[in-house]
Amino acid sequence: MAADETAALRRRLMRAERRARLRAFALVAPLLAFLAFTFAVPLASMLWRAVADPELGTALPRTAALLRAWNGSGLPDEAVFAAAAEELAHAAQDKAAGLLAKRLNYEEPGYRTLILKTANRLSPPFAQGARAAMEAIDPRWGERPIWLAMRRAAAPLTGFYLLAALDLQQGEGGVTAVPAERAIFRIVLWRTLGIAAATTAACLALGFPVALLLARAPPRRAGLLMLLVLLPFWTPLLVRIAAWIVLLQEHGVINDTLTGLGLTRQPLPLLYSRSAVLIAMTHVLLPYMILPLYSVMRSIPPVYLRAAASLGAPPFAAFRRVFLPQCLPGIGAGSLLVFILAIGYYITPALVGGAADQMISSQIAFYTIGTANWGMAAALSAVLLAATLILYAAYARMAGTGGLRLG
Amino acid sequence: MPPHVEFIGVEKTYDGRTLVVRNLDLAIARGEFLTLLGPSGSGKTTSLTMLAGFETPTRGEIRLDGRSLLRAPPYRRNIGMVFQNYALFPHMTVAENVAFPLSVRRVTRGDIGPRVRRVLEMVRLEGLGERHPAQLSGGQQQRVALARALVFSPALVLMDEPLGALDKQLREHMQFEIKAIHRQLGVTVVYVTHDQGEALTMSDRIAVFSQGAIQQIGTPTELYDAPASAFVAQFIGENNRLAGVIEAIDGPRCRVRLADGSTVSATRGLDLPRGAACTLSIRPERLHLGLAAENRLAARLADVTFHGDHVRLRVVLAEAAELVIKLGPRAAPHPLTPGQTVELGFDSRDCRALDAPGTATIDSADPAALQ
Numbered sequence: 179m180a181a182d183e184t185a186a187l188r189r190r191l192m193r194a195e196r197r198a199r200l201r202a203f204a205l206v207a208p209l210l211a212f213l214a215f216t217f218a219v220p221l222a223s224m225l226w227r228a229v230a231d232p233e234l235g236t237a238l239p240r241t242a243a244l245l246r247a248w249n250g251s252g253l254p255d256e257a258v259f260a261a262a263a264e265e266l267a268h269a270a271q272d273k274a275a276g277l278l279a280k281r282l283n284y285e286e287p288g289y290r291t292l293i294l295k296t297a298n299r300l301s302p303p304f305a306q307g308a309r310a311a312m313e314a315i316d317p318r319w320g321e322r323p324i325w326l327a328m329r330r331a332a333a334p335l336t337g338f339y340l341l342a343a344l345d346l347q348q349g350e351g352g353v354t355a356v357p358a359e360r361a362i363f364r365i366v367l368w369r370t371l372g373i374a375a376a377t378t379a380a381c382l383a384l385g386f387p388v389a390l391l392l393a394r395a396p397p398r399r400a401g402l403l404m405l406l407v408l409l410p411f412w413t414p415l416l417v418r419i420a421a422w423i424v425l426l427q428e429h430g431v432i433n434d435t436l437t438g439l440g441l442t443r444q445p446l447p448l449l450y451s452r453s454a455v456l457i458a459m460t461h462v463l464l465p466y467m468i469l470p471l472y473s474v475m476r477s478i479p480p481v482y483l484r485a486a487a488s489l490g491a492p493p494f495a496a497f498r499r500v501f502l503p504q505c506l507p508g509i510g511a512g513s514l515l516v517f518i519l520a521i522g523y524y525i526t527p528a529l530v531g532g533a534a535d536q537m538i539s540s541q542i543a544f545y546t547i548g549t550a551n552w553g554m555a556a557a558l559s560a561v562l563l564a565a566t567l568i569l570y571a572a573y574a575r576m577a578g579t580g581g582l583r584l585g
Numbered sequence: 586m587p588p589h590v591e592f593i594g595v596e597k598t599y600d601g602r603t604l605v606v607r608n609l610d611l612a613i614a615r616g617e618f619l620t621l622l623g624p625s626g627s628g629k630t631t632s633l634t635m636l637a638g639f640e641t642p643t644r645g646e647i648r649l650d651g652r653s654l655l656r657a658p659p660y661r662r663n664i665g666m667v668f669q670n671y672a673l674f675p676h677m678t679v680a681e682n683v684a685f686p687l688s689v690r691r692v693t694r695g696d697i698g699p700r701v702r703r704v705l706e707m708v709r710l711e712g713l714g715e716r717h718p719a720q721l722s723g724g725q726q727q728r729v730a731l732a733r734a735l736v737f738s739p740a741l742v743l744m745d746e747p748l749g750a751l752d753k754q755l756r757e758h759m760q761f762e763i764k765a766i767h768r769q770l771g772v773t774v775v776y777v778t779h780d781q782g783e784a785l786t787m788s789d790r791i792a793v794f795s796q797g798a799i800q801q802i803g804t805p806t807e808l809y810d811a812p813a814s815a816f817v818a819q820f821i822g823e824n825n826r827l828a829g830v831i832e833a834i835d836g837p838r839c840r841v842r843l844a845d846g847s848t849v850s851a852t853r854g855l856d857l858p859r860g861a862a863c864t865l866s867i868r869p870e871r872l873h874l875g876l877a878a879e880n881r882l883a884a885r886l887a888d889v890t891f892h893g894d895h896v897r898l899r900v901v902l903a904e905a906a907e908l909v910i911k912l913g914p915r916a917a918p919h920p921l922t923p924g925q926t927v928e929l930g931f932d933s934r935d936c937r938a939l940d941a942p943g944t945a946t947i948d949s950a951d952p953a954a955l956q
Contacts, residue, residue: 479672481668481670481672482672482674484637484639484659484668484672485666485668485672485674486660486674486685486689487638487639487658487659487660488637488638488659488660488662488664488665488666488734488743489660489665489666489685489686489689489733489734489737490660490661490663490686490689490690490737491660491685491686491689492658492660492689493660495689496660499685499689500674503676504674504675504676
């Protein structure tokens with residue numbers, strides 16, 4: 179075939195395929211639009227808030243521009259003081275000053291009052307110059323730290339929240355760990371990962387035999403057993419947690435039984451403890467482990483175990499060397515699912531856990547609901563997201579492509 | 586020396602009502618290639634499964650080398666088995682699959698390598714050890730299954746329809762290879778199939794199963810030339826059937842009156858009394874046209890089909906019974922026009938009087954228990 183004929187043929191093929199692609203795209207377009215609005219946009223805006231630093235730029239735009247040009251040595255020159263004083267005095271009228279005060283207070287406790295006080299008391303024109311007027315209100319304006327903090331806040335983007343979420347801070351000498359008495363997030367992060375890992379292990383230990391039983395049972399009995407697995411799954415989360423509170427509380431079913439039988443002298447502190455959190459979370463998440471395991475196990479024909487036996491493998495060896503390796507995709511998928519769901523848990527630890535059992539989500543809730551510190555909440559969420567993605571990547575790498583089976 | 590394998594009065598029922606295997610007695614000699622042949626549900630696979638140890642007989646005894654197997658779990662029986670769909674472990678390479686029986690027997694690593702190489706050479710898969718089963722063709726997977734069942738040198742190998750999933754050409758090729766390996770190793774093979782052609786070409790002896798019992802056991806020639814029942818005659822090879830009544834008995838021969846009143850002389854395949862209804866069984870290639878023969882029947886030629894190596898004629902007798910004749914290309918007279926009258930000839934030794942349909946000779950069990 180001549181070259182131009184081939185080219186024409188290829189064009190016709192592409193045109194024909196484009197139509198098919200467009201049609202396929204039109205079919206999924208509603209879903210894509212839905213996902214964009216409910217998932218992609220919120221996620222992107224949350225990640226943006228984790229690094230965005232708009233307060234100083236909004237409240238003191240000229241000062242921000244000047245501070246960005248300042249090299250950070252000594253004190254900024256008079257022009258910066260003049261701009262800051264004028265803009266602060268002006269900002270006192272709207273809520274921009276309040277947001278700026280809150281933002282700078284994250285850098286150093288006490289800056290909130292400093293900003294609000296200065297903004298309220300400054301009244302131009304300044305006879306002795308802006309710097310003198312500001313120092314008269316608070317001597318800290320004559321020192322470097324507040325100006326360095328403002329310079330850091332002047333950039334449109336900041337690593338401040340992300341560093342803080344990992345208990346790090348940007349000082350003069352670069353990134354350092356925050357003092358031990360102020361470090362909270364790393365402890366919470368490790369606790370979150372620890373609780374999630376323990377829950378995953380418990381779900382695997384309890385779920386594996388159940389999945390095995392389900393996979394081996396004759397269809398009718400398997401259906402009934404599956405119903406028992408799914409029944410709690412369909413019960414509202416709060417109802418199940420409330421049930422655990424009833425069971426575990428000081429004069430709850432378990433404690434009353436134990437004391438009634440004379441096994442314990444006084445009620446055990448079951449509720450508001452780490453074990454209560456683990457028990458309730460394992461209970462809630464168990465189906466997410468059982469279902470992928472069951473699905474994988476059912477796809478393994480029993481003839482493999484027969485073959486292993488005919489080749490001389492005793493039952494345990496056949497299980498370990500033939501059955502278990504073929505379950506790995508299910509174990510991986512179930513564990514990943516449970517772990518990822520568990521690290522985001524909030525209500526369960528909040529209701530049955532003690533103060534030392536709260537997970538990273540409770541910190542996020544605290545910053546969004548409690549203090550409206552969106553930057554911090556977003557940064558913690560980003561850390562959570564990163565942990566999830568790292569974990570997923572590690573799993574995908576281990577399992578290879580196509581190794582993941584969720585259903 | 587006792588037989589290598591012995592079934593003694595073995596019975597199996599799954600539901601307590603239906604016997605899947607009925608009173609099975611079977612002795613298999615060392616080094617023999619025995620085929621269990623039968624339609625599906627005839628009990629052949631259940632018998633094999635009991636020998637492998639995956640099912641327990643409801644009654645009776647199975648012996649290997651004179652020792653009862655009933656207490657031995659499958660993994661202690663040391664019997665190689667090739668499964669219908671091979672059951673190769675998908676997460677292991679070919680070499681790991683073949684090494685599996687050795688490694689569970691705690692053979693040292695240094696011994697496993699050479700033994701795996703040798704057996705892979707024997708099934709002509711050298712160089713494919715690192716592949717995974719999914720990367721192999723059906724025939725290659727079959728060879729891996731064979732290698733895996735042979736690598737630990739079992740004295741007995743069971744094969745459950747091992748060639749069922751292969752296409753015709755490959756199947757015929759593998760039949761030769763399995764036979765060659767059997768001759769080379771001298772192992773005892775118990776082979777299950779529903780393909781009578783496969784059974785005829787491969788076996789030393791064939792046990793024909795039907796309804797949970799052995800109908801006849803013998804060499805392929807015996808079964809083909811001297812079937813003991815209409816079922817066996819019909820199941821093995823091509824067969825023509827004619828209904829008749831025994832009119833006279835003369836030693837090993839008898840005279841049978843056909844429905845149209847003509848009589849033919851036949852071999853007594855069964856001990857049928859005078860006056861009993863019977864089925865005459867004649868192989869298509871033992872019928873010929875217009876030659877001198879003991880029996881002669883007039884028939885109308887219905888059609889002629891050419892098959893290259895033979896010509897197949899369909900003829901209709903007076904009372905609408907239909908027969909098929911297989912003739913060598915040179916033996917067919919010319920011209921043959923459908924509709925013309927022909928004269929069939931056959932000898933009494935090629936025509937066997939067997940049980941008539943409905944007069945079950947399948948031992949004496951209650952037929953109601955079969956369903």
